Amino acid sequence: MISRIDLRGDALPEGAALRALLPRAEFDVEAALAKVRPICEDVHHRGTAALIEYTEKFDGVTLDQVRVPAAALTHALEQLDPQVRAALEESIRRARTVHRAQRRSQHTTQVVPGGTVTEKWVPVERVGLYAPGGRSVYPSSVIMNAVPAQEAGVESIALASPAQKEHGGLPHPTILAACALLGVDEVYAVGGATAVAMFAYGTEDCAPANMVTGPGNIWVAAAKRYFTGKIGIDTEAGPTEIAILADSTADPVHIAADLISQAEHDPLAAAVLVTDSVELADAVERELEPQIAATKHVEDRIVPALSGRQSAVVLVDTVEQGLKVVDAYGAEHLEIQTADAAAVAARVRNAGAIFVGPWSPVSLGDYCAGSNHVLPTGGCACHSSGLSVQSFLRGIHVVDYSRDALAEVTHHVVALAEAEDLPAHGAAMKARFEWKVPGQ
Numbered sequence: 001m002i003s004r005i006d007l008r009g010d011a012l013p014e015g016a017a018l019r020a021l022l023p024r025a026e027f028d029v030e031a032a033l034a035k036v037r038p039i040c041e042d043v044h045h046r047g048t049a050a051l052i053e054y055t056e057k058f059d060g061v062t063l064d065q066v067r068v069p070a071a072a073l074t075h076a077l078e079q080l081d082p083q084v085r086a087a088l089e090e091s092i093r094r095a096r097t098v099h100r101a102q103r104r105s106q107h108t109t110q111v112v113p114g115g116t117v118t119e120k121w122v123p124v125e126r127v128g129l130y131a132p133g134g135r136s137v138y139p140s141s142v143i144m145n146a147v148p149a150q151e152a153g154v155e156s157i158a159l160a161s162p163a164q165k166e167h168g169g170l171p172h173p174t175i176l177a178a179c180a181l182l183g184v185d186e187v188y189a190v191g192g193a194t195a196v197a198m199f200a201y202g203t204e205d206c207a208p209a210n211m212v213t214g215p216g217n218i219w220v221a222a223a224k225r226y227f228t229g230k231i232g233i234d235t236e237a238g239p240t241e242i243a244i245l246a247d248s249t250a251d252p253v254h255i256a257a258d259l260i261s262q263a264e265h266d267p268l269a270a271a272v273l274v275t276d277s278v279e280l281a282d283a284v285e286r287e288l289e290p291q292i293a294a295t296k297h298v299e300d301r302i303v304p305a306l307s308g309r310q311s312a313v314v315l316v317d318t319v320e321q322g323l324k325v326v327d328a329y330g331a332e333h334l335e336i337q338t339a340d341a342a343a344v345a346a347r348v349r350n351a352g353a354i355f356v357g358p359w360s361p362v363s364l365g366d367y368c369a370g371s372n373h374v375l376p377t378g379g380c381a382c383h384s385s386g387l388s389v390q391s392f393l394r395g396i397h398v399v400d401y402s403r404d405a406l407a408e409v410t411h412h413v414v415a416l417a418e419a420e421d422l423p424a425h426g427a428a429m430k431a432r433f434e435w436k437v438p439g440q
Contacts, residue, residue: 001288002259002271002306004281005314012321018328019379025268025310027238027378032222036193040226043197047204054194061163061189066198067205068170068187076176087367088139088178094370095147102389103151112409114402121393123149124232126156126207128199129184130214131175133162133191136265138215139178140367144374144387145214146182152392158206159184160198162191192216196223200231213387215374234387238377239268239310242362243331243351245322245344246275250337252283254358256291258335259284259306261363264297267304271311272329274322281313323347330381333362352381407433 005021012018043050052063077085104121111117129145132138142159149157159179161171170176171189179187188206190198200223202208211232212224221236242262244255259271275281292302305311316322319338326334327350334351338344341357348354352375353365366373374387385391410429417425 001303002273002285003309003312005312007321007325008315008317012316012324015328018324022314022325022329023270023272023310023312024378025239025270025308027218027221027268029218029221029225029236029238032218033225036219036222036226039193040197040200040223043194043203044201051190051194051198051203054192055163055169055190058194059163059165059191061165061169063163063169063189065205066188066190068176068189070185072170073176073180073185073187076173077180079173080177084174085177085181088143088181091140091143091368092147092181094368095143095372096151098370099148099151099372099389102148104390104393104395112405114405115409116400118398118400120396120398122396123153123155123392124210124394125154126158126209126211127154127392128195128209128212129157129159130195130212130216130220131159131161131171132214132216132220133164133172133175134217137172137174139172139174140373141215142175142178142182142184144372146179146184148372148387148389149213149392150182152389154392156186156207156209157184158186158188158199158209160188160190160195162195163189193219193223196220196227200227211392213374213391234374234391235376235380235384236378237374239270240265241270241272241310241332241377242335243270243272243274243326243329243333244335244337245319245326246273246277246280246335246337247319247322247339248277248280249339250275250277250280251358252280252287253291254361255280255284255337256287258361258363259311260288260291260295260302261361262333263302263305263311264295265301265305267301268308268310269301269305270308271306272314272331273312274314274316274325274329276316276318276322278315281315284313319344326351330376330379332375332377332381333365335360335362350382352376352386403432 051066056062106120108118131141161175163169199209199212213234215237224233263269263271330350332352335355336345345354345356365371372387376384413429414426
């Protein structure tokens with residue numbers, strides 16, 4: 001079912017050459033952008049009317065309004081299964097514990113006597129959060145987006161999630177219940193690219209946002225690309241990924257279960273095992289069959305994901321080579337299941353999140369580890385981070401120099417301004433003093 005890539009025997013290539021050998025899903029955001037652009041501009045010009053029209057076209061739901069009534073949030077929470085409520089509350093508690101520790105404090109550095117630079121951290125004023133509602137419902141994504149925004153001090157938070165025909169045109173009730181638990185009371189039954197456009201441009205009912213975050217399908221990713229530069233975005237999230245670096249000490253039952261757990265998200269989901277043990281690879285492949293037979297979403301998601309070009313077992317000669325492979329891959333989720341897993345994990349440079357040892361599966365991080373599950377995909381972990389409090393903060397430098405401190409450095413500024421052929425920069429310094437070249 002899952003293909004093999006054998007990198008044993010020869011020296012591994014470096015950089016892009018190694019990345020080219022590794023499996024990856026096809027995810028053509030640029031092609032989707034051509035279809036998304038006119039939709040976004042239609043929302044810009046027609047506002048709520050366009051949102052209602054596209055909701056009927058794409059979701060099969062006819063709405064009178066897109067704003068979810070407050071009573072619907074309260075009702076969803078009242079009707080929530082007590083066990084699910086307890087799990088959501090624990091997920092929120094753990095996420096707050098981790099994200100509260102990420103808060104940044106203002107810091108002042110005295111550069112010279114009389115000259116200071118202070119870095120202060122200011123949250124964005126308003127954010128639009130997106131919670132998907134396609135193949136699955138993701139109240140966990142509500143938590144992962146809302147908690148860091150709240151802990152950063154964002155004053156205005158709105159959330160959009162697709163209208164559901166089977167729920168009377170409202171977003172899924174578990175999404176609404178999660179919003180109620182978090183105190184997010186501005187919620188819209190709007191999905192896909194139209195939700196991003198609503199937040200970017202604003203409508204009669206929804207004020208524009210400074211930033212949009214949250215996972216979604218290719219249309220959401222394309223809309224984020226379209227609005228990059230106009231609003232802040234977290235990332236152009238692609239299909240989910242798991243990579244596992246494992247050796248002969250790993251349990252094939254665990255490995256197979258974890259590969260399947262991510263494959264059940266989407267037929268484009270990537271599941272990659274990197275190992276120096278052929279025996280482990282064989283055992284994992286044998287274990288996949290009975291585990292898949294015992295689960296759900298087999299034909300529409302799991303089998304296409306595991307048999308697709310984006311998934312593979314990658315054989316290497318050593319764990320050291322395996323480290324090079326997973327660093328080149330830059331997985332959204334990376335499990336380390338080797339002897340001395342913590343030491344191996346400490347050497348990883350590129351991953352959205354790292355899960356250490358047999359008792360830290362990705363499923364834990366998806367819900368209740370306290371970490372954030374909105375993570376870079378498609379190799380973007382080589383240069384980008386997952387969602388955090390920092391994502392919603394802007395660092396601003398405040399420069400405060402006295403007359404004497406400015407006088408002491410003026411000749412350096414003048415010299416650099418003249419070297420760059422920008423004499424007015426130097427003149428702006430000299431205008432403050434009866435100035436001449438030092439020593440003359």
